[in-house]
Amino acid sequence: MDTGSTSRNRPAKGRGAVSNPDGRFERLNRDPYDDGWAAEEGIPPLRTTVRIEQCRTIIAHNDSPDIPFDQSINPYRGCEHGCVYCYARPSHAYAGLSAGLDFETKLFAKTNAAERLRAELARPGYICRPLALGSNTDPYQPIERRYRVMRQILEVLSECEHPLTIVTKSALIERDLDLLAPMARKHLVHAFVSVTTLDRSLARRLEPRAAAPARRLEAVQRLAAAGVPVGVMVAPVIPALNDHDIENILERARAAGADWAGYVLLRLPHEVKDLFREWLARHEPLRAEHVMSLVQGARGGRDNDPRFGVRMRGTGAVADLIGNRFAVACRRLGFNEEERELDCTRFRAPVAGPQLALF
Template identity: 65%
Template sequence: MRDDPTRPPPVRIKGRGATGNPDGRFARRTATAEDDGWFTDGEPPPHPDTTVSEERARSILSRNDSPDIPFAQSLNPYRGCEHGCIYCYARPSHSYLDLSPGLDFETKLYAKTNAAERLCAELAKPGYRCSPINLGANTDPYQPVEKRWRITRQVLEVLADCRHPCTLVTKNALIERDLDLLAPMAAQRLVAVFVSVTTLDNRLAARMEPRASAPHRRLAAIRTLAEAGIPVGVFVAPVIPMINDRDMEAILDAARDAGATRASYTVLRLPHELKALFRDWLQAHFPERAGHVMSLIRQMRGGRDNDPRFGHRMRGGGPFADLLRQRFAVAARRLGFDRARGPALDTSLFTPPRPHSPQGELF
């Protein structure tokens, strides 16, 4: 199951998703752990603290033309994510910083402190064409450090002032803090929110996504958003065979009861270094079924750990993937979820921000 049988077995680290800090695929330096004689068997591994560094972004909007994604523009206020979700497909992006997709991804974070400023500049460009901007495509805009840094809120303030539509994806109840911005935007059809719920089991959630809001708090956030008139949907994402797939219908039922009107799901993706990270996590938390889980994943991915092809990467293929697709369709139809990919947001209200003038504003 593990790539190198000579490596010590992976161990759980309280409050963290990854079990180690392997080198990224672009690492310019490598480190080898050596026993200095001070380690005692059974001693817990050192607990890594979270650090946040300021980053001055040169640009802030990312664009894509993927047929699998229902938005063309996205904005990520942070690099890395303290939620620590072991399944996060964004983990390999930390390799571009010469950091590990493992513990570094969830402990060494970067805050784009000029995000709102750069957004204003990009929206003010003469050739800019308005289309909804997604916040949360790569890392969660409401991860715990947002409580202090408030970069997501600054970005929302710009979007609200310009009446620019956006969508948000999160698994943190901190989004309730920004109801004063989101509710007026929703009244103008400028925002929609999607809350990711992977399980209703608190113990499993604490293993998979240790610093995200507990499942019941995410459902409460769905209810709060819905009662405020904000269009809200639920993502059952990702579905992991023999880990959380049994919860699919229960999640959809609970989310619909809380006020969600849309639903979607994806199956687990394991790009680049995430393959080894996820295997180690399985060995640490579910050793008795690790082989079975990986076997089902490969069945959905044409015999490989990952299939990055458009049209296949989100849903997979084969009998198990077909079963998930049928289960989701039956439950969504029974509960009356909207089958549209996303709400119709209004782009006609957009007013570009006025460029900064050294003479100040006269009117």
Template identity: 60%
Template sequence: MSAPLQFAAAQHEADNTEDSAPRLTEDRRRGRGSALNKSGRFEPLSYEGFDDGWDSLEDLPPLKTEVQEERARTIITRNSSPDLSFDRSINPYRGCEHGCVYCFARPSHAYMGLSPGLDFETRLFAKPNAAQLLERELSKPGYIPRVIAIGTNTDPYQPLERGYKLMREILEVLDNCSHPVAIVTKSALVTRDIDILARMAERNLVKVALSVTTLDKKLCRAMEPRASAPHKRLGAIKALNEAGVPALVMMAPIIPALTDSEIESILEAATEHGAQEAAYVLLRLPLEVSELFRDWLLRHCPDRYRHVMNLIRSMRGGKDYDARWGDRMRGRGPYAVQISKRYSLAAKRLGLSLRRKKLNLDDFRQPQKGGVQLDLF
């Protein structure tokens, strides 16, 4: 089938799976991952822009990033998911300016009454009291230390971190009380805090995972428009490891028929830059992410649309996504097994460990200025 016919077939499939949503003009969404901004699923009314024939949409200015400060009441989020390696995490920000179109955290913006589409990457929330809350929660009587994961929902080193420096404040608290932390990011900004991270690494209290999804700069720019370029992330792996900070490479996510061909080359590049561990996650398309990702595919890779979606569904029980424990991170079926074996074989050949390094839990000291009321007796 020719490329035009493939595009037409793919467009027909997308138009008939659910109601099509109008895309914002390219000038308004320049530098953004999503082109859609449908209302959140919990809203009683749904709003969509449309062209009234007077070219009114073309007169609107480009979308700007808006940041609202949120006075959080707690900062450590706990989970009991059986397929996660951590039971607690910190998210200093809501939303993410990186704009990765496939981000599984996008649906969480609906809880704020906002769209998982463009709102997720343009209307952000910062928690300026994050470090103070963390110190208080670590000070509570009976607190038992476990590794805190940061970057599991939205990226803690997204662009607004340059000004807010919430991650640096959080790391200072963790460093002072010798609490272990695992960080995941797509940003080379993590090297800004290399002084704190190096001190923590000397006590085996930290590890950093740099997510590298592709080495193709053009694809990266379209798919992750405001994240660091691939060579910058590899450079961060090298800088961290040279400073004694364990930095591993993480392919999160692997996208079938789009980035899975780069498994071996990404692992090789990461090894050359000092990585000693590796991990991956298969593409996840929960709730609104499915429509956003399919729209992105039609805009950027129309000739691959049907192939990519067919492979995804072959690993998700015929659906765009299957949230069952054990399957959601890796998928199932022949193609999922093939990806797993390729990853394992490449990692073994390069000497990369697929087992998570355990961090030190024994040296934790509770903060003494956390604002927790002392016992009377």
């Protein structure tokens, strides 16, 4: 038996990806080789490491026509939640790292994010538009408990009365209710909790270090009770794996106080398609072929369709059925009936640097 079957195909406890393939920009490919020692010594456990990153800018801009925001902040690179389907995994290749296990174990914390944010908001030409947090990696992943980068960002935005949206799978968002609740009363924040499945066993394998499904619904309830407008994201919807849970998730979220709902069909860009296939072969071997057949049916015969306008929802009979089911459930439960606008008129630019305002 070679090391490929031990290091590349043995699931690491508490991790989502099965393997750690080389980044797509690397010039060299490395193949493991079993010299006989690994079986005797055992494979050492994977540990999370965090590298401090001093970023030069913190607000990212995009002009994608199918994304409902044009500027965002990501406090961290990589994500310890380990969701095997995460579309952000390929971004680790830009750091010379793997989209596999590296993405969930070798993390970057932007510890000067609040400082950079204050400077960028203070620029004379800055135009206030809602900032999206959690659009790439989760701002409330486990390392946030130690580094508190998200907390520091919220403190700046609260001080400046700047509107924002948050997407998370973590109940750690409750820690910041002292900031979020007053901002909500000023129409400055919308929160969205992502719930992929109600099946604890499936969730543990799909997204091993994210909060349990019931705990996320409890976070929805606590946000709503504090007056924070909260929605639920059923994302991603994976045909023949979690799509049967759509209506149940929406019903539970509505009962918890969510008033907005959205969904995204599974996306498999770049390395993610191979990582997901590996995951299926390991965790759902009897359904693997059927799942990928339905995914391809919704993606024009391919594993992924990156075109704007269809990448979030897919095309074809399977995609249409999922979309229709979701729409019917939302109408029945009363989701998305009220348009909630964030208030950009309250924004006050911060004072950059140590100089205080004159008045």
